Amino acid sequence: MDFDRLKQVRCFLLDMDGTVYLGEHLLPGAKEFLEFLNKKEIPYYFITNNSSRSRPQYSAKLNRLELPVREEQIFTSGEATAIYLRKIKPAARLYVVGTPSLEDELCAQGFKLVQDTPDFVVLGFDTTLTYEKIWKLCDFVRAGVRYIATHPDINCPTETGFMPDIGAMMALVAASTGKQAEVIIGKPNSPIIEALMHKTGFFAGDMAMIGDRLYTDIAMGQAGITTILVLSGETKLEDIKESPFQPDYVMDNLLELYRYLTN
Numbered sequence: 001m002d003f004d005r006l007k008q009v010r011c012f013l014l015d016m017d018g019t020v021y022l023g024e025h026l027l028p029g030a031k032e033f034l035e036f037l038n039k040k041e042i043p044y045y046f047i048t049n050n051s052s053r054s055r056p057q058y059s060a061k062l063n064r065l066e067l068p069v070r071e072e073q074i075f076t077s078g079e080a081t082a083i084y085l086r087k088i089k090p091a092a093r094l095y096v097v098g099t100p101s102l103e104d105e106l107c108a109q110g111f112k113l114v115q116d117t118p119d120f121v122v123l124g125f126d127t128t129l130t131y132e133k134i135w136k137l138c139d140f141v142r143a144g145v146r147y148i149a150t151h152p153d154i155n156c157p158t159e160t161g162f163m164p165d166i167g168a169m170m171a172l173v174a175a176s177t178g179k180q181a182e183v184i185i186g187k188p189n190s191p192i193i194e195a196l197m198h199k200t201g202f203f204a205g206d207m208a209m210i211g212d213r214l215y216t217d218i219a220m221g222q223a224g225i226t227t228i229l230v231l232s233g234e235t236k237l238e239d240i241k242e243s244p245f246q247p248d249y250v251m252d253n254l255l256e257l258y259r260y261l262t263n
Contacts, residue, residue, distance in 0.1 A: 003260075005226060005248065006208070006226070006249070006260075006261065008206075009042075009206070009207065009208040009226055010042070010043070010202055010206040010207070011042070011043045011044065011045070011200050011202045011206055011207045011208075012037060012042065012043075012044040012045075012207070012208050012210060013044070013045055013046075013047045013196065013207055013208065013209045013210065013225070014044060014045070014046050014047065014210050014211075015046075015047060015048060015049075015187075015209075015210065015211030015212060015213070015216075015217050015233075016046055016048045016050070016058065016062075017048065017050060017156060017157050017212075017233065018157040018211075018212035018213070018230075018232060018233020018234055019210060019211050019212050019217075019230055019232060019233060019254070020046070020062075020067075020254070021061075021065060022157060022158065022159050022232075022233070023158060023159035024065070024159075025065075025159065026065050026066075026067070027230075027232045027253055027254060028232070028253045028254065028255040029253050029254030029255025029256065029257065029258045029259075030065075030067065030254050031066065031067065032254075032255065032258045033254040033255075033257060033258040034067055036258055036261065036262060043200065043202075044073070045073050045074070045075055045196075045199070045200060046058065046062070046069065046073055046074050046075065047075050047187065047192075047196065047209070048074075048075075048076050048077065049076075049077045049125075049150070049151035049152070049153050049186040049187050049216055050076065050077070050125055050151075050153075050156060050165075051076055051077045051078040051081070051098060051099075051102050051124035051125050051150040051151060051166075051186075052098070052099045052101060052102065052124065052125040052126065052127050053076070053099070053101050054076070054078070054101040054102075054104060054105055055071045055072075055074040055075075055076060055079065056071055057101060058074045058076070059071045059073075059074055075192075075195070075196065075199060076105075077124075077150040077151040077185055077186030077187070077192060078098075078101070078102045078105045078106070078124060078150055079105060079195075080150075080185050080186060080191060080192040080195045081106070081122060081124075081148065081150045081185045081191075082105055082106055082108075082109035082111070083109075083191075083195045083198075084148075084183070084185055084191045084195070085106075085109075085111065085120065085122075085148070086109060086110070089119055089120075090110060091110050091111060091112065092111055092112070092118075092119040092120055093111075093112050093113075093114045093117065093118045093119045093120075094106060094111050094112065094113055094114065094118055094119065094120050094121070094122050095113070095114060095115065095118035095120075095121045095122070095136070095137065095140055095145070096113055096121075096122045096124065097121070097122070097123045097124065097126050097129065097133045097134065097137050097169075098122065098123070098124030098125070098126045098150070099124065099125075099126055099127055099128050100128070102122075102124045102126075102150070106122070115136075118140060118145055119145075119146070120145065120146045120147070120148055121137055121140045121141060121145050121146070121147050121148070122148050122149075122150065123137060123147070123148070123149045123150065123166060123169060123170065123173070123181065124149075124150040124166060125150065125151070125153070125156065125165050125166045126166075126169070129169070134169065134172065134173070137173065138173055138176045138177050141173060141177045141179050142176075142177045142179070146182050147173075147179065147180075147181050147182050148181060148182060148183050148184075148185065149166060149170055149181035149183070149184045149185065150166065150184075150185050150186055151165075151166055151184065151185060151186025151187065151216070152166070152167055152170070152184050152186065152189075152215070152216065153165040153166060153167055153186075153213070153216060154167035154168060155167070155168070155234065157212070157233045157234050162234070186216070187209075187211075187216040187217060187219070187220055188215070188216055188217070188218075188219035188220040188222065188223070188245075190223070193220065193223045193225075203224075204223045204224040204225045205224045205225070205226075207225050207226070208225065208226040208227070208228055209221075209225050209226070209227050209228065210228045210230060210254070210257070211227075211228075211229070211230065211233075212229070212230050212231070212232060212233025212234050212235055213233070213234050213235060214229070214235050214239060214240070214243040214245045214247075215243070215245060217229070218243070218245045218246070218247045219245040221245065221246075221247070221248065222245075226248050226249075227245075227247045227248050227249070228247060228248065228249045228250075228251060228257060229247035229249070229250045229251070230251050230252070230253050230254060230257070231250070231251070231252050231253065232252070232253040232254070237250070
């Protein structure tokens with residue numbers, strides 16, 4: 001492996017689900033790797049496509065798992081969606097299919113949540129989803145309202161397997177309306193990468209993305225970000241060969257990455 005390339009990384013980006021933890025359990029090496037970054041004073045941020053929780057919720061969870069992480073080190077696809085929409089139309093009227101946490105994030109950014117005549121419809125990872133919500137979303141999309149999705153993930157890893165994520169809901173909307181989302185915000189798409197560069201102050205070539213999904217985390221390599229695949233979540237070793245997105249490094253988990261960097 002090319003150790004020199006890793007030495008040039010100035011900022012690490014970490015996925016959470018399947019990379020740092022599963023459910024309420026830290027994955028191997030998470031604590032050691034973050035302690036190493038803190039000791040070396042290397043900046044790092046937690047980047048998640050999961051829009052169902054807020055930054056305070058994620059920070060509280062990481063602290064509960066004995067990882068001292070500040071809210072400003074968390075960046076969600078919900079926050080990136082708000083940044084994207086604010087550039088287009090501040091204070092826009094939104095119909096949101098998402099959790100209360102996503103709704104709170106968008107309200108805090110100055111948007112008005114409505115049930116009628118929205119400027120945009122926003123689909124997030126909605127663990128409070130109802131048939132009425134998805135039906136209304138499809139009606140708006142069919143009528144030509146601009147349709148934004150917070151991220152593309154098909155499944156969300158859990159301790160017992162996988163739960164359907166927003167990608168499954170997007171497939172339902174496409175089957176019903178014949179239309180795809182106009183913009184998908186989260187990893188690996190350009191809106192979240194642009195927002196990350198603005199948030200961190202680093203260029204894409206300065207950063208390394210660590211994650212467990214080929215089509216989101218590792219696909220960020222297309223923007224010039226160094227990519228490190230961990231096999232602690234969704235992706236298995238045999239999946240790599242068939243993927244159009246090839247990681248720069250493959251590690252079993254964060255513990256192997258920590259040992260590689262320290263040895």
